[in-house]
Amino acid sequence: MTSLNINGKQHEVDLPEDTPLLWTLRDHIGMTGTKFGCGMALCGACTVHLDGAPIRSCITPISAAAGKKVTTIEAIADDKVGHAVQEAWIALGVPQCGYCQAGQIMSATALLKTTPKPTDKEIDDAMSGNICRCGTYTRIRAAIRQVADKGVAK
Amino acid sequence: MSAAFDFAKDNANTEVASMSRRTWLKGVGAFTGLALTVGVNGLVMAANAAAPAKKYGGASMPGGTVNDPLIFVSIGADGIVTIIAHRSEMGQGIRTSLPLVVADELDADWGRVRVVQANADESRYGNQNTDGSRSMRHFFTPMRQVGATARLMLISAAAARWNVPAAEITTKNHEVLHAKSNRKLGYGELAVDAAKLQVPAQVQLKDPSQFRYIGKDAFGSVDFRNIVTGNTQYGIDTRLEGMLYAVVARPPVYGGKVASFDPAEALKIPGVVKVIELKGSPPPAKFNPLGGIAVIARNTWAAIKGREALKITWDNGPHGGYDSTAFKVTLQEAARKPAKVVRNSGDTMAVLGQAGKRIEAEYYIPHLAHATMEPPAATARTANGKCEVWACVQDPQATRDTVADRLGWKTADVKVNVTLLGGGFGRKSKPDFVAEAALLSQAMDGVPVKVTWTREDDLRHDYFHTVSLEHLESTLDAKGKPQAWLHRTAAPTIASTFVAGAKGEQPGELGMGAINIPFVIPNIRIEAPEVEAHTRIGWFRSVYNIPHAFAVQSFVAELAAAAKRDHREFLLELIGPARQINPQEMSDTTNYGESPVLYPLDTGRMRAVVELATKEAGWGRKLLKGHGLGLAVAYSFMSYVAAVIEVVVADDGTISIPRVDMAIDCGPQITPDRIRSQVEGACIMGLSLALTGEITFKNGSAEQGNFHEYEVLRAFSAPRDLRVHMVPHKSSMYDTMPLGGVGEPGTPPIAPALCNAIFAATGKRIRNLPIRDQAKKS
Numbered sequence: 013m014t015s016l017n018i019n020g021k022q023h024e025v026d027l028p029e030d031t032p033l034l035w036t037l038r039d040h041i042g043m044t045g046t047k048f049g050c051g052m053a054l055c056g057a058c059t060v061h062l063d064g065a066p067i068r069s070c071i072t073p074i075s076a077a078a079g080k081k082v083t084t085i086e087a088i089a090d091d092k093v094g095h096a097v098q099e100a101w102i103a104l105g106v107p108q109c110g111y112c113q114a115g116q117i118m119s120a121t122a123l124l125k126t127t128p129k130p131t132d133k134e135i136d137d138a139m140s141g142n143i144c145r146c147g148t149y150t151r152i153r154a155a156i157r158q159v160a161d162k163g164v165a166k
Numbered sequence: 167m168s169a170a171f172d173f174a175k176d177n178a179n180t181e182v183a184s185m186s187r188r189t190w191l192k193g194v195g196a197f198t199g200l201a202l203t204v205g206v207n208g209l210v211m212a213a214n215a216a217a218p219a220k221k222y223g224g225a226s227m228p229g230g231t232v233n234d235p236l237i238f239v240s241i242g243a244d245g246i247v248t249i250i251a252h253r254s255e256m257g258q259g260i261r262t263s264l265p266l267v268v269a270d271e272l273d274a275d276w277g278r279v280r281v282v283q284a285n286a287d288e289s290r291y292g293n294q295n296t297d298g299s300r301s302m303r304h305f306f307t308p309m310r311q312v313g314a315t316a317r318l319m320l321i322s323a324a325a326a327r328w329n330v331p332a333a334e335i336t337t338k339n340h341e342v343l344h345a346k347s348n349r350k351l352g353y354g355e356l357a358v359d360a361a362k363l364q365v366p367a368q369v370q371l372k373d374p375s376q377f378r379y380i381g382k383d384a385f386g387s388v389d390f391r392n393i394v395t396g397n398t399q400y401g402i403d404t405r406l407e408g409m410l411y412a413v414v415a416r417p418p419v420y421g422g423k424v425a426s427f428d429p430a431e432a433l434k435i436p437g438v439v440k441v442i443e444l445k446g447s448p449p450p451a452k453f454n455p456l457g458g459i460a461v462i463a464r465n466t467w468a469a470i471k472g473r474e475a476l477k478i479t480w481d482n483g484p485h486g487g488y489d490s491t492a493f494k495v496t497l498q499e500a501a502r503k504p505a506k507v508v509r510n511s512g513d514t515m516a517v518l519g520q521a522g523k524r525i526e527a528e529y530y531i532p533h534l535a536h537a538t539m540e541p542p543a544a545t546a547r548t549a550n551g552k553c554e555v556w557a558c559v560q561d562p563q564a565t566r567d568t569v570a571d572r573l574g575w576k577t578a579d580v581k582v583n584v585t586l587l588g589g590g591f592g593r594k595s596k597p598d599f600v601a602e603a604a605l606l607s608q609a610m611d612g613v614p615v616k617v618t619w620t621r622e623d624d625l626r627h628d629y630f631h632t633v634s635l636e637h638l639e640s641t642l643d644a645k646g647k648p649q650a651w652l653h654r655t656a657a658p659t660i661a662s663t664f665v666a667g668a669k670g671e672q673p674g675e676l677g678m679g680a681i682n683i684p685f686v687i688p689n690i691r692i693e694a695p696e697v698e699a700h701t702r703i704g705w706f707r708s709v710y711n712i713p714h715a716f717a718v719q720s721f722v723a724e725l726a727a728a729a730k731r732d733h734r735e736f737l738l739e740l741i742g743p744a745r746q747i748n749p750q751e752m753s754d755t756t757n758y759g760e761s762p763v764l765y766p767l768d769t770g771r772m773r774a775v776v777e778l779a780t781k782e783a784g785w786g787r788k789l790l791k792g793h794g795l796g797l798a799v800a801y802s803f804m805s806y807v808a809a810v811i812e813v814v815v816a817d818d819g820t821i822s823i824p825r826v827d828m829a830i831d832c833g834p835q836i837t838p839d840r841i842r843s844q845v846e847g848a849c850i851m852g853l854s855l856a857l858t859g860e861i862t863f864k865n866g867s868a869e870q871g872n873f874h875e876y877e878v879l880r881a882f883s884a885p886r887d888l889r890v891h892m893v894p895h896k897s898s899m900y901d902t903m904p905l906g907g908v909g910e911p912g913t914p915p916i917a918p919a920l921c922n923a924i925f926a927a928t929g930k931r932i933r934n935l936p937i938r939d940q941a942k943k944s
Contacts, residue, residue, distance in 0.1 A: 028436055031467050039411060039465035044403040045396020047588070048466075049539050050621040054873040057539060085396035098394040105386060105839050108257030108847055110393030111400060111539040111588025136882040143873060145539045145589050146257045147850025149884035151843070 014074045018043070019087035029075040034058045036074050037084065045085040045114050049143065056142030059115040060084045066122035068141075085114035094121040096164040100155040108146035116142045120156050128165035130156065222761040224304030227295065229288030229563065233308040235316035236365060237290060238268060245340060245354030247274045252284040252291035253301040254560050255389065256590030257847070258909045259840035260301045262387045264309050267836065270379040271313025271372055274353070275340040281388045286562030286582035295561040297595050297705060298758065299803035299907025302836055306905055314369045316360075323359035324351055374900035381897070383839045389586065400588045401558025402543035406614040409545065410439060412606050413469040413618060415476055416458040416627050419866030420701045421449045421483040427459050431475035437468025441476070442609050444602060450666050451702045453568040455602045456627060462610060466618050486866040488700035490633065493863070494530060497635035500695035501528065501656040506670065509681040509753035512689030517650040522641040525728050529638075529717040530934045531917075533861040534631035534706055535868075535876055540588020541619040546603035548573065549612025553580045557600045558587040565597035572601040573608060580604075591851070592705035596629050622871040629704025630861055630868075632657045636717030640687075646729030648740070650689040655680045657713060658699035670696035671710065674756040679714035679800060679914065682754040684769050686742035692753075701863065707851060711802040711914040716935065719798035719918035724931065733797055733922065734780050741799075744770025758803055764904050765804050771831045772801055774893055775808040779829035782891050783810035792816065793824075796923025800914035803907030805832040806893075809849070809915040811885075813923035819942025821857065821924070823885040828915075831893035832906035842890040845912040849888060852916020854879040858936050 016023045016033075018041065025031075025040055037043045037060075046069055049057030053068035060069045061083040062076075088094030097120050100106075107113045116139070123130055123138035130138065135156050144152070159165065224231035232238075240248045249268050255261035265281045268274075284291050293304065317337055324342040325332040328349060336343050343350045379385060392398045417423055429441035439462045446457020461472035518524065544557035546569075553573060559565045562582050570577045587594050603617040619627075634657035640648045659675060661668035671680070671694045681692045706712070726736035746766035749757040757765060776799050785795060792814050799808040812825040828845050835841055858877035862869045870876040895903065921932045924941050932940050 027465075031465070035465050035467040038403075039467070042405060043396075044399075044405070047400075047540070048402065048618070049541075050873055051470075052621075052872050052874070055539070055621075089395060101394045102386060102390045105390070105843060107387070107390055107393045108259075108843055109255075109539070109587060109589045110257070110389060110398060113393050114396050117394060132886075139881040141880075143539065143878055143880060145537055145591070145851070145878060147847035147854075147879070147884075148843070149850060149879075149881045150846060150888045152881065153884075 014078050016074060016077055016082060017080065018082045019084060025074065027074060030073045032070050033060065033072045033074055033077050033082065034069040037069065043084055043086055047111055047114055049112065055112070056119060057112050057115040059118040059142065061118060061122060064122070064125065066119050085118060088117060088121055091121065093124050093159070093165045096159045096162065097121050097124065097155070100158045104151050104155045104158065106148050106151040106155050108148055112142060112144045116144065116152055120152065124156065124159055124165040128163070129160050222759060222764070224293065224308070226759050227293035227304065229291070229293040231304060231308040232290070232292035233311035233315070234365060235312045235319065236361070238312045239272070239316045241353050241357035243354050243357060245352050246278055246280055247272065247353065248280045248282055250284050250291065251281050252294050253305070254294070254296040254562065254584055254587055254590065256296070256560065256587035256594070258844055259387055259837055260296065261389065262385065263302060263837045263840060264305055266379045266385055267306060267309040268313035270377055271310045272317045273337040273339060276379060276385060278340055283584050285584060286566040288563040294563055295595070296590070297560050297592055299909045299911065303804065303905045303907055306836065310371050311369060314371050315366060318366055318369050319360040319363050320353055320356050322363055323356045327359065374897040377897070380836055380900070381838065385837065399585050400540050401556065401585045402540055402588070402618060404545035404556040404585065404616060406545060406547060409614040409616055410462050410464065410610065411466045411469050411618065412460050412462050412615050413466070413473050413620060414444060414458045414460045414602060414623070415473050415478055416456045416623065417446065417480055418626065419480070419482040419488070420451070420485045422480050422486070422866070423457060423483065424459060425479040425481040427479070428477040431477065432461055432472040435468055435472040435475055437464040438472035439463055440610070441472070442606060444605060451598070451663050453564060453596050453598055453601070454572065455598050455605065460606055462606065462615065470620060482866050485700045488863045488866045490532065490862040493633065493700070494635065497633070497656045497697060498528065500697050501635045501637035501654045505654055505693040505695035507691060508676055508694045509690060509692040514650045514652050514689040514691035517689045518639055518641055518652060520641065522643055522649060523728060524639070524641050525725055526639045527721055527724055527933060529636040529713070529720060531634045531713040531716055532935065533633045533701070533863070534855055534859045535625045535628040535861050535870070536591040536593035536706055537625065537876060537878060538589030538591060538593055541621060541624040542594065542599035543616065543618045544600040544603040545614060545616040546600070546607040547612065547614040548604050548607040551579060553604050554583070555581070555600050555604060556583045556585055557597070558585050558594055559597050559600060560587065560590045560595040561597065565600050568597045568601050569604045572605055591707045592709070593628065596704055621873065625861065625870050625872065625876050626868040629663065629702045631706035631712065632660070632703050632710070634713035636713055638717060638721045640721070640725055642725065642729050646731055648687050648725055651685065651687045652691050653680060653717070654693045654695060655714065656695040656697050657710065658697055658703050660703050660705060662699035663702050663704060669698055670694045675710040677749070677754040677756040677758070678710040679718060679802060680710070682749050682752045682767060682801070683718060684742070684747050684752070684767050684772065685740045687740070707848070708802055708910040708913040711800060712855065712917070715798065715800040715914035716917045719800065719915060720921055720933065723918070723922040723925065727925070734776065734785055737797065737799065738773055738776060741769050741772050744773060760804060767801060771806045772799060775799060775806045775829040775831050778891050778893060779808035779810045779827050782829065782889065783812070783825070783827035785810060792927055794923045794925065794927025796919045796921065796926055798915035798918035798922060800911065802911045802914055804904070805830060805906030805908065805911040807845070807911045807915055809919040811919045811923045813920065813927055815924060815927045815941045817943055819939045821937070821941055823853070825887040826885045827889050827891065828912060829891045829893065830912065832908050832911065833903045834895055834900045834905055835892060838892065841892065841908050844908045845890045846888055848910065848912025849916055850879050850884060852913045853883070853920065856917035856920045856935055856937055857883065858938060860936050
């Protein structure tokens with residue numbers, strides 16, 4: 013049994029310890045907001061926060077998440093920066109197909125929480141691990157800039 | 167929701183005897199002796215001399231168009247208007263845009279509109295095959311009629327209740343009004359009465375100047391909120407009670423099959439339930455599963471681990487020697503000798519042999535994979551004589567037909583629920599992965615099964631974009647004007663995926679920017695060598711326009727440079743004066759399935775996007791060292807797009823893109839911000855394929871398995887400033903000018919504009935994609 017704290021709630025899962033957090037969330041706990049994209053930490057679709065830091069859940073075994081706080085897209089609205097990011101995403105019409113956007117929002121939120129006023133380069137560096145095949149990058153940058161300019165993260 | 171204006175119950179006639187794709191494709195097999203054409207939807211059709219009068223546009227598609235409000239609209243007693251979205255949503259916003267059109271004509275309050283996704287049933291909803299950039303093109307008018315007719319029925323119901331002439335009644339924002347008597351009723355209060363009325367055959371559409379939603383920017387998407395909160399359902403997200411999870415080891419070579427396998431080690435993996443051989447079918451692939459060995463498990467991870475433990479020996483079949491390096495030579499050889507002539511005016515060969523400045527160039531674009539961020543995934547429950555699937559499909563009806571065909575069942579026994587698509591780009595037009603899920607659930611005695619393709623599966627077993635070698639020759643006269651144009655376009659055809667032995671580009675593929683060039687050149691000859699396919703070839707966003715536009719627009723820039731002319735001026739001169747050209751005059755008989763009269767190639771509109779993009783980009787402005795501006799224009803899917811890219815090439819060959827200006831004329835604009843976003847996305851996809859996009863084959867198999875090997879554009883490489891400029895139009899044009907496509911037309915001009923910019927910056931001409939480090943100083 014592995015004990016996981018996900019969005020403030022305890023979950024006991026009976027899975028091999030090397031099972032990635034991604035598949036545990038999606039297939040066992042039933043939270044499908046976190047997406048599969050590559051399985052090799054190359055695309056960022058599966059990004060969640062582990063004790064506040066962005067990680068790729070597709071290569072993170074549940075043994076590494078045990079005893080830590082996992083935050084997923086389903087609960088990021090509870091964070092004021094996360095909420096502001098979501099609202100900026102809607103206001104600027106960022107999503108197209110939307111599939112990668114959970115990961116994008118998790119990465120953007122993590123960036124803004126540590127770097128409230130990121131430079132263009134800091135934005136690109138933080139976001140280049142998240143692939144968007146629809147090509148929403150320029151709007152993602154603008155949305156991050158908008159949140160930063162509003163000073164939500166301070 | 168309490169009943170009312172009731173569309174929801176299935177009419178008995180859901181299985182109208184329209185020829186399904188399945189029958190259609192089988193029919194093709196029997197007619198392989200006839201000339202083959204590839205329709206705008208890419209499906210192969212047999213050209214039959216005895217065919218009935220030619221239909222165009224939506225009417226020519228399977229299922230045609232439907233404008234019956236009882237099918238698309240329901241209104242609850244609470245006033246909630248529910249509108250059916252029958253086209254698939256993959257990021258283009260169509261699930262919002264088409265219902266918005268209905269709501270505008272209906273005078274509905276958008277805040278009280280709900281959108282429900284249709285399942286697969288073209289006999290009920292009309293065509294649902296969401297590709298070819300044609301959802302709005304074919305359904306703008308039918309959806310206007312749906313909304314206007316429903317509104318008229320509400321007015322008639324009010325007229326009867328108040329006993330006043332209908333002509334005295336108006337509507338405003340979800341209410342029916344009678345000004346004379348100062349009475350009003352909400353739509354919900356009239357819905358039951360309205361639904362009992364005969365559907366009027368004739369209806370007056372709104373004057374476009376009265377549109378409240380169409381052409382405005384404020385409506386976002388019905389899915390945005392769910393997307394940003396993680397509440398959406400894509401194909402990969404389906405969860406059913408008792409469901410099992412499958413991954414499949416597919417033959418690494420197209421047409422290969424399992425020689426032998428040993429499941430023992432896989433079955434030892436915790437969570438693995440069963441190992442099943444999945445039957446494939448010999449090429450042509452059509453929409454059928456490739457076959458292989460499936461591992462069924464209690465979660466996706468266990469299935470993946472189980473698959474790794476399988477021992478399989480493959481019989482690779484006839485394509486086991488496919489090698490992309492060798493095939494490039496095959497294409498070159500084919501493109502360097504005379505081939506089937508598909509357009510000919512004047513005497514190109516004679517003029518090319520005469521005096522003058524002769525220019526020759528060859529361009530190569532490799533296979534590409536779609537790499538939708540959501541890989542193919544589908545869930546099926548095949549039990550008790552019924553099969554129900556949940557899947558991210560662009561072509562719901564073809565999915566239904568394919569699943570029925572593979573099960574050997576009637577179409578009526580298959581239900582296809584369409585989820586959101588995490589990207590489509592043409593990959594999800596092919597429902598092979600859905601049939602896999604249906605067959606595996608059947609093999610598991612009706613236990614629901616979800617099939618997930620890993621990224622490796624997606625990249626190695628795609629319906630790949632074709633590979634292409636484009637050979638061009640021209641002669642400039644003393645004034646630098648091209649006197650002849652020879653273009654041999656050598657690429658395997660998508661038809662090969664449907665008909666064994668189909669070789670070389672077919673008319674619909676040639677009509678994507680190879681034969682339908684409007685240039686003012688006295689001698690034009692286009693040839694299509696008959697080259698074979700050795701893998702599954704399929705539609706990829708903008709399809710054959712990608713290689714054609716790359717070659718044609720690069721070559722024009724090369725000619726301009728040879729003539730020592732400004733590229734923009736030279737291009738405008740080649741396009742010539744504003745005129746409307748019937749595509750048939752350019753030997754284009756397909757015209758994306760649209761009427762040549764309704765949709766001529768309008769050189770005035772082509773000129774206008776070149777002028778707009780170059781003006782906005784400041785064409786001719788002084789640039790810093792290492793910077794260059796590149797231009798290209800393309801006409802595709804009835805829309806005109808020009809791109810100007812500013813590039814910076816560092817000494818080490820690193821390319822960065824400070825700015826892109828794109829101009830689009832897609833005719834009347836329905837949801838402007840979604841048009842802008844589609845053009846932005848098309849630009850990013852174009853840059854991806856130009857800079858790094860390449861799938862190579864060795865010993866018959868695709869060599870790239872994940873994003874470290876198949877690189878796509880990331881944030882750090884995206885243009886710093888990406889601007890989309892739309893050619894403005896008057897509101898009256900909604901009634902007078904036919905719509906153009908939006909999803910695809912932005913892609914074709916990007917690769918040539920980028921390579922033209924690199925040439926401007928460095929003097930280096932790149933003719934082989936991807937660019938990678940070719941811009942490096944040699």
